[in-house]
Amino acid sequence: MNQTKTAQLVEDTRKALQGVRGALIELYASIDADPSTPQETARRFSLNRNLTWKVSKVLNGADAFATLNHLPGQQGLEMVIGAMQKAGAPAHVVDQARAAISQFVEVVDRHAGGREHLELTLESMGLFEREGGLESGRELAFRGNSMVWGVQAKTRVGLGILAPSTRTPGANDLALIAGLIGFRRLRPSVSWRLFRSQFHDDKGHDIKAPEELEEKAPGDHPQILREFCSSNMPPLEFRETPDGREYVLPGGPVGNLAAFDCFYGYVMRGLPNRAGPNDEFGSVAAALTLPVEGLIFDMLFHRDAMPAKAPEVLVYGFPHGGPDDPSQQTVRNLLPISHVPVELAGSPPAVATPLVPRYSQLVNRIYERMGWRAEDFVGMRVHMRFPPMSSRVVLRWPLA
Known part of the structure; x- marks a missing residue:
């Protein structure tokens, strides 16, 4: 991978992650859901508390790449979007969230072929640090x-x-x-x-x-x-x-x-x-x-x-x-x-x-x-x- 492609990987990934975060923030705001209270979000929308906790960490994180430690997979994110769509989120906000997730998936596939390899690549560049214990x-x-x-x-x-x-x-x-x-x-x-x-x-x-x-x-x-x-x-x-x-x-x-x-x-x-x-x-x-x-x-x-x-x-x-x-x-x-x-x-x-x-x-x-x-x-x-x-x-x- 040459320098131009490396820079493109970093920029595309950062942009896609920020796109997901921004779209989810808009989704939460459209129905007055507070991302800082994951337990309340889980109760209100009948979602798994671990799932809403992960989304809360993504939305409240200070660094885009660090949110990879908590970003749920595509299926989990769709569960959040579907629950909020059912609760009355506007159609254009829902569509924007799904489009942002699809864009992130496309970036991952194009540059790395999978989430794990993307994280390993970013880690080797010093842009991402995994959270985990001794076993990992x-x-x-x-x-x-x-x-x-x-x-x-x-x-x-x-x-x-x-x-x-x-x-x-x-x-x-x-x-x-x-x-x-x-x-x-x-x-x-x-x-x-x-x-x-x-x-x-x-x-x-x-x-x-x-x-x-x-x-x-x-x-x-x-x-x-x-x-x-x-x-x-x-x-x-x-x-x-x-x-x-x-x-x-x-x-x-x-x-x-x-x-x-x-x-x-x-x-x-x-x-x-x-x-x-x-x-x-x-x-x-x-x-x-x-x-x-x-x-x-x-x-x-x-x-x-x-x-x-x-x-x-x-x-x-x-x-x-x-x-x-x-x-x-x-x-x-x-x-x-x-x-x-x-x-x-x-x-x-x-x-x-x-x-x-x-x-x-x-x-x-x-x-x-x-x-x-x-x-x-x-x-x-x-x-x-x-x-x-x-x-x-x-x-x-x-x-x-």
């Missing part, structure tokens, strides 16, 4: 990061399953799964690290490498759960780095037709089930390294490995990169995101969700692989919409 801010961050980095995914999956060790008395075994549902590139040149596996105790010390969850065919990368990955998943690059084992997607096709699901997982054997010098807590974590619409993070406990205290949810930010092992998870980088795990119904836990296809089948396969009985487990879930990128969501519980 995280959603905007998802959209912005998707555009900047050129990748996104529908769902980030994290799953931990903990049970008494079958090989080491007095210890626990832990199966860990990570997944991305609906990963897609938005630019063909983008190369992206899908996963990085690291193995540390509370103090950040390396611990022994894990074992595989499935048998590997020749040429398969370690820990990739091929059975649950999409058939169209492109070849990944596998790298051993000082910071851990990395799985990288090279550049390639964009959009929905090239979207795919990917899972990897492993087993950690002989983990401590009691506190020690280097292990005060048990924990599992889901790293958010790309923009995702949602996080499904489940922790399933064998009844004989249940912690005495329910796990807490902590979200740590790593805006400057660097190590993200447990020793780096401090109060200084704890994000103010409050979340409480929800108990999964039943035993075995009911894990099925439309956000993760074949999820129950995946969990059952882990039970089978580990020789565990599904009915011995209980579980909890963290479901977070638009979790922040460059963060780590941790489920943590104190060891006895």
